[in-house]
Amino acid sequence: MRVLIVGAGVAGLTAARRLAAAGHAPLLLDKGRAPGGRVSTRRILSASDLLQFDHGAQYFTARDPGFAAAVSAWSDAGVVRPWAGRFASFDSEGREAVNDAVTRWVGVPGMSAIGRHLAGGLDVRTGARVTRLAREDAGWTATLEDGATMDGFDRVIVAVPAPQAVPLLDAAPALAAGAARVPMHPCWAVLVAFDAPVPVRFDAAFVLHSPLGWVAHDGMKPKRGRADTWVLHASASWSTAHRDDPADAVGPFLLNAFADLVPGTLPLPIHLSVHRWRYAAAELPAVTGPLVDRTLGLAVCGDWCLGNRIEAAYLSGARAAEAVTG
Ligand SMILES: Cc1cc2nc3c(=O)[nH]c(=O)nc-3n(C[C@H](O)[C@H](O)[C@H](O)COP(=O)(O)OP(=O)(O)OC[C@H]3O[C@@H](n4cnc5c(N)ncnc54)[C@H](O)[C@@H]3O)c2cc1C
Numbered sequence: 001m002r003v004l005i006v007g008a009g010v011a012g013l014t015a016a017r018r019l020a021a022a023g024h025a026p027l028l029l030d031k032g033r034a035p036g037g038r039v040s041t042r043r044i045l046s047a048s049d050l051l052q053f054d055h056g057a058q059y060f061t062a063r064d065p066g067f068a069a070a071v072s073a074w075s076d077a078g079v080v081r082p083w084a085g086r087f088a089s090f091d092s093e094g095r096e097a098v099n100d101a102v103t104r105w106v107g108v109p110g111m112s113a114i115g116r117h118l119a120g121g122l123d124v125r126t127g128a129r130v131t132r133l134a135r136e137d138a139g140w141t142a143t144l145e146d147g148a149t150m151d152g153f154d155r156v157i158v159a160v161p162a163p164q165a166v167p168l169l170d171a172a173p174a175l176a177a178g179a180a181r182v183p184m185h186p187c188w189a190v191l192v193a194f195d196a197p198v199p200v201r202f203d204a205a206f207v208l209h210s211p212l213g214w215v216a217h218d219g220m221k222p223k224r225g226r227a228d229t230w231v232l233h234a235s236a237s238w239s240t241a242h243r244d245d246p247a248d249a250v251g252p253f254l255l256n257a258f259a260d261l262v263p264g265t266l267p268l269p270i271h272l273s274v275h276r277w278r279y280a281a282a283e284l285p286a287v288t289g290p291l292v293d294r295t296l297g298l299a300v301c302g303d304w305c306l307g308n309r310i311e312a313a314y315l316s317g318a319r320a321a322e323a324v325t326g
Helices: 010-021 065-076 112-119 162-168 173-180 236-241 247-259 310-325
Strands: 002-006 025-029 042-045 050-053 080-082 087-091 094-097 105-107 123-125 130-136 139-144 149-153 155-158 184-194 204-207 212-217 229-234 269-282 291-293 298-300
Touching: 002 010, 002 130, 002 139, 002 149, 010 025, 010 112, 010 310, 025 149, 042 269, 050 184, 050 229, 065 080, 065 310, 105 112, 130 162, 139 155, 155 310, 162 173, 162 269, 173 291, 173 298, 184 236, 184 247, 212 236, 212 247, 229 247, 236 269, 247 269, 291 310, 298 310
Parallel strands: 002 025, 002 155, 025 123, 087 204, 155 298
Antiparallel strands: 042 050, 080 105, 087 094, 130 139, 139 149, 184 229, 184 269, 204 212, 212 229, 291 298
16 A cells, blocks of 8 residues: 655654555655654754754653564664663752663664664655645545645555644544644753863753753763763743743753753853754643544554653554554
8 A cells, every 4th residue: 555654753654664564655754854853863063063962852761562672673773772871850959869760762873863763764755844635536645835746645644743733634624623632832942062061960850940841961872972062951831931932032041040950150152052842742642542534544643642752652653554554
């Protein structure tokens, strides 16, 4: 079967791999520049260095046995490594070490290695934003932003954040309504490099009662080269309240919030940029799994239908592939 998959994040790529392994012909279309979606690494050429930052997903865990087996294969292929960093959490009382037995995995040499690996051998077309999907007698037709059309697909999987799925679901109003019930909040990310190490005794911290929700010494992840690069994520509530603030105000404000977590003074920033993830996470993820219309040969998936994490994206994509072919 010819299967069109809209979105080449972890969900779409996983669906495509399942379909290809079962002898089908998946085609992935993604509006971005590279596969991987929110599992992404930004590379920036500064005056002296090539800096890199995992500005989206920070790490992932594997609880489901099927996903754990896939992660083990990624590890054997050298795509991921455990991140045995020093994790802390800040609340209004101060800092505490996080002593849990959780294995936190990261892509190496950056999170984007995961999307690159999953895309291997697949037909992935980037820079291709789908604006409309229509079901006709001869199958599904996709219209792209530039007006081009692609037709003759037997099945379609829509693997994008829920709010971005809604306008693609004219042919299936019940599925559109299901996706519309899952709002997603933004996340402001600050990418900062310093001219000297930040004087803290943690590599990453979960933060409460602050405009920030998470800070991480990106350069201390495995195979990064120990650069003094940090990624700061604003909390869901701050990001929502400041969704439309200008980027040049957000960066310095969140850097000051980071300074509040650091004893002494922050070293000099030699690079500061920001990225706004418009749809970072579902406010209340659905727990239903993919939305499926078997008569139409359509499934809608993504992390939001199982729980806001890379593992959820993977499982939702695998289930969507089963649903459209089963
Ligand atoms: C700031 C941040 C921090 C996070 N931290 C973690 C973490 O530490 N651990 C963890 O497990 N998870 C984390 N996540 C969540 C994780 O990134 C997601 O769960 C996962 O990447 C979602 O994958 P997906 O395939 O469902 O969606 P996405 O990765 O969003 O992929 C969807 C793809 O669809 C494309 N697309 C959208 N609309 C269209 C269209 N109309 N036409 C064509 N293409 C389209 C997009 O370009 C994108 O590539 C984080 C996310 C963010 C943003």
